[in-house]
Amino acid sequence: MSYDLVLLPSGVASSPEAVDDYLTGQDGKPAGDTVTAIAAELDERNAALPEADSFLGAPAADGVLGDALFVSTPYDAIGHTRSLLFELGTPHGYAVWDPQLAWLADPAGSVPAAVTHGGAGEFPYLTKQLVDLWIPELGQPGPYLIAETADQHYIQTYRHPDGHFDLEYREGSADKHFAATANDPRIVADLIWSWANGDRSGFDALDWQRLTF
Incomplete structure (x- = not known):
């Protein structure tokens, strides 16, 4: 086949x-x-x-x-x-x-990025249409999406079995590494697309916490 x-x-x-x-x-x-x-x-x-x-x-x-x-x-x-x-x-x-x-x-209208879709592999760019399709459909065995636009500049999400999402982004250094959770796939998709385009205007919709390791 x-x-x-x-x-x-x-x-x-x-x-x-x-x-x-x-x-x-x-x-x-x-x-x-x-x-x-x-x-x-x-x-x-x-x-x-x-x-x-x-x-x-x-x-x-x-x-x-x-x-x-x-x-x-x-x-x-x-x-x-x-x-x-x-x-x-x-x-x-x-x-x-x-x-x-x-x-x-x-x-057309894409953002160059190293994109990893947990269920489908790698893509060389991100589009709004793909993000809107992918995020609501994330599921096992690879319920995650990562988009990296430069070294240590990335945003990623993981969908849990109960449907809620972990969302995380990093902008070059440990002090610019944040995480939040969300329940609405539309919000997650919008934030990923906004981040890829350098737009942070809607990020206050979530309660972001700086990650420490």
């Missing part, structure tokens, strides 16, 4: 329905130069690996559809393949669509 990921141009869709409409509209269109080149690079990298380490379930070149690229990958290679799509697609203004989870990672 394989897992599907899709590259599509940034800004062409903002909802699952719009993604489906866009991809349907690509049927029968000539193969785009950018996705053709990305597919060739994926196939070249895959061919350089031992068969046991293959990250493609089918040749990427077969997945070009107009200006979109469908990529099939084994389940144990999802994180690696997604990282490659970000690496190769983001510089050319391409978004990554995950049809299984209905997640659209679009670089």
